[in-house]
Amino acid sequence: MLSKTKIKWINSLERKKNRDEKRLFVAEGTKIVSDLLPLLKCRFMGVEQSAFKDEYRNFSDEIEVITPDEYKKISFQKSPQGVLAVFEKPTFDIQYEEITENLNLALDEIQDPGNLGTIIRLADWFGIRDIFCSHHTADAFSHKTVQATMGAIGRVRVHYLDLKIFLKDLFEKMPVYGTFMDGKNVYHENLSRNGIIIMGNEGSGISDELLPFITQKLMIPSFPENGKTSESLNVGIATAIIVSEFRRKFFKTGKKM
């Protein structure tokens, strides 16, 4: 039976302050939990009988089979997911040499946890290993974000730092891209194999203080040109199109596309 202390401990992880202090977070659902188990240290699993798998024992020291009623007490979700796990947040140093050779993302105050999760998931798909977030960006380990990553949170390294200081160090060593309404058509620009792509806040875009570090301004053209369309794209969608375009240009075909 789940103790009151355990229930309280899990519920406390709904708050960022507690996740930060304890360096823990919660994931729910068979798919995501199974994805994360081989990647991150699991401290506790609560599993409904119907969702139990023997292999879970290989990964978690503490597993409790719980009733649906107990599950409800610890779940962060509206609909039951059968499995809830508490993982240790991964820690990693920034590898500057690796970064300057890779394609990276920087997120400047992305507010919506769902957008952040979607971006982490697509970064993983497109082989982006590091995402650098300003301190005011949503928390990558909030429940909504973790669920939206569909497990990618275990593979992509998400760092929180002062983007201004970070970019000041790096912008002379590698290209820094930003998306703007008055940028240049991303389909036609020469893009680099390495660099940092900055994506800005949902409402206000990229902060003024980061502009000095941007070496190339990009724009996703709407279609047809000068037609009456939406005024903007969702930031997850824009990130996907930009990253896809970088990857397309260097996709192994024997020829540069």
Place this chain on the structure above:
Amino acid sequence: MLSKTKIKWINSLERKKNRDEKRLFVAEGTKIVSDLLPLLKCRFMGVEQSAFKDEYRNFSDEIEVITPDEYKKISFQKSPQGVLAVFEKPTFDIQYEEITENLNLALDEIQDPGNLGTIIRLADWFGIRDIFCSHHTADAFSHKTVQATMGAIGRVRVHYLDLKIFLKDLFEKMPVYGTFMDGKNVYHENLSRNGIIIMGNEGSGISDELLPFITQKLMIPSFPENGKTSESLNVGIATAIIVSEFRRKFFKTGKKM
């Protein structure tokens, strides 16, 4: 003062059954409502004093200035938006000649209202005028979807129909594309200027019954090839990348890219 009848009438539009019967839907927030006012017939507006604009009078027969407390009673949102409007759902016939010349989307049981709204918004950005949804796709006029379209619901024509019958009629007249894990690399394929792109359900993809009508199977490659990445992309993200790739290939540059 807002009458009880009016409050009940607005609240009733939270249910699809009532939206369908009355052919009405609700939008909230200055940006979305202002976008929709010139495009759709507005039947009622409730506006908080602080959000009131004179120009609203040009578009709506019935405007009530309401208190924050009254606003809460009619709002579908957690955080107050200042303006709520009830619009008539647009109606339109399917223009087969136009469709066969254009690029269109078909959605096969997209379940998440947020995903649907995002897809409508990006369709608008990329000049896609018609989206054909299977009957089991989420409702384009649900509140969550409308808000996620950011006003694009007023420009894109969303049709609900039996996709099987619809595609059976059309697949010999224009290319029908679908996205599959074993499809061909979308970056390298010849794509047509016109056609229908089918996007499948978040979990199970495109229904078997639609497979006979697909003339070209596409795939978005992950990067690096054969690397360990996310197993899939969010359906809104995948739609964006595919549609962007169609548009890129025909973007006016004097040369085909």
